[in-house]
Amino acid sequence: MKKIIHCLSVTLAIISLSYLTAGASDSLKVTTPAGIVADADNAGLKLPNGFSALKVAENVGKSRHIVVTAQGDIYVKLDRVVNGKGVLRLHDSKGNGKADNITGLGNYGGTGITIKNGYLYASSNTEVFRYKLNAKNEVINLDAPEKIITGLGTGQHPSKSIVLDNENHIYVNQGAYSNSCQEQDRTLGSKGKMPCPVLNDAAGIWQYSADKLNQTQADGVRYGTGLRNVVGLDWNQQTNSLFVMQHGRDQLFQNWPEFFTEKQSAELPSECMYEIKKGANAGWPYIFYDHIQHKKILAPEYGGDGKKEGGKDAIDPVVAFPGHLAPDGLLFYTGSMFPAKYKNGAFIAFHGSWNRAPLPQEGYYVVFVPFKNGKPSGDSEVFANGFSGLAQVNSPGEAKHRPCGLAQGPDGSLYVSDDAKGTIYRIIYKGK
């Protein structure tokens, strides 16, 4: 496997280089959205040349994942219920790109939302619902969702991110209720449980039928395992397979100071993109990926020292990023608005770290990874930056906005949600 090192956490030099090179060699027909005008300050974002941005809506509530309909309406899954509603529909009646009609449904907070085969799917932290849509992709009966999955466990990684394949299966994240499967969670020197029982009912992606009601975990299939927590995930239409972003474990230094320095603990383990085929095992909690050594490293809870390798049966990541950046959104771009190099590549929304202190926090941006024939090809770039409103984030609470969800509009616009203040961004390309 071709391993690609991404060092996003580093200097602004890289970031500014990406501005110079991005979008430099495209000769594409540009579908300019008529009437859509970027904000004068590009919504506070720094973008590659030719791109601009506007705020579609502000302060709508902590916005997790989002989806845009063929008509351009945006459904937003709110983390917590606001005025009794957990899902918002943002409608732009004037065609100027600003949502001027906001309505709601669903009385539950959560993360997952998607549209497929005439249904809107949305998740709480314990259940998955769906709503039939009419020809204009409006929910027909706001108050009568069908409950398709129920009784899912929660814990420290409760988000139930969802995506569908093309055969009417829905994939649901079931995050680990533990950091690294220690006998005592997050405790200095506590050994790992062997075998790790968390893998039986969590730390994986479960596959369910998208149209059977009241399924429980026992009705699902453990499709991929050894995944500590996945928030960003997408179905890649080119490869017809599932791609996920794993949040790596925390606290290598705090729990294992004899093996890791604070700096290593900030940089490791890698935040990994995996392609998950049925039965795949990504190795948590026994190993973690180290993008500096390019190796799967035995976890200290299981006898590792930061150098010993492990995980012979575990898959390699497709891409590995520096530690703790918290990839919360993944989107394979299939639109035609952006220059050719973006087609079929991956956008990743990094929510931003908390576990890099005392080093400055990192993330709080959207990254792009170019793909060719279903494989990464070339270096990634920080595509959209400036969400935090700060040159340096020391504690996550300081960040003004935190990117979380991604969606593609019918015209190829890229939408980004913010779960700190509830801003919905729209990024457009109009060329030079």
Place this chain on the structure above:
Amino acid sequence: MKQLIPSLCLILVLMSFQTQPKKQVLIKPKTAVVTAAPAAGMKAVLLRGKAVYLQQCLACHQADGGGVAHLNAPLNGAAAVVGKDKEKLIRIVLKGMKGVDIDDESYNNTMAPHPELTDQQIADVLTYARNSWTNKASAVSAAEVKAVRAKIK
């Protein structure tokens, strides 16, 4: 970005490391017993408490004591932290805390127990938390920690 070959990235990573503050020397909880002189001023206590905080609490509760939304509870401005019930605070450090809503807010992370810290270290770190950021409250003494530890055992 083709020109950004991996080795360049690595060099930049290394360079960025050098610009970071020097790594803190690890305080081995069991060996670093700091004996407090009876007349030691508040300033010394706060310095010792800060050292424990940086090593044991900072990762989750953050430099500004603000915690992490939905994950780790804030200590700055927290009623429990500046409250009169010191025993409760001492118990939290000794026994850890999980799944308790605070001011109608839930926190998903697990706070591990820290019994390996000495009575003095726990007293110092709690005194630090009670007197940092916007917090202002009385000190916690090693004797108070000792008494709670004895009850728990």
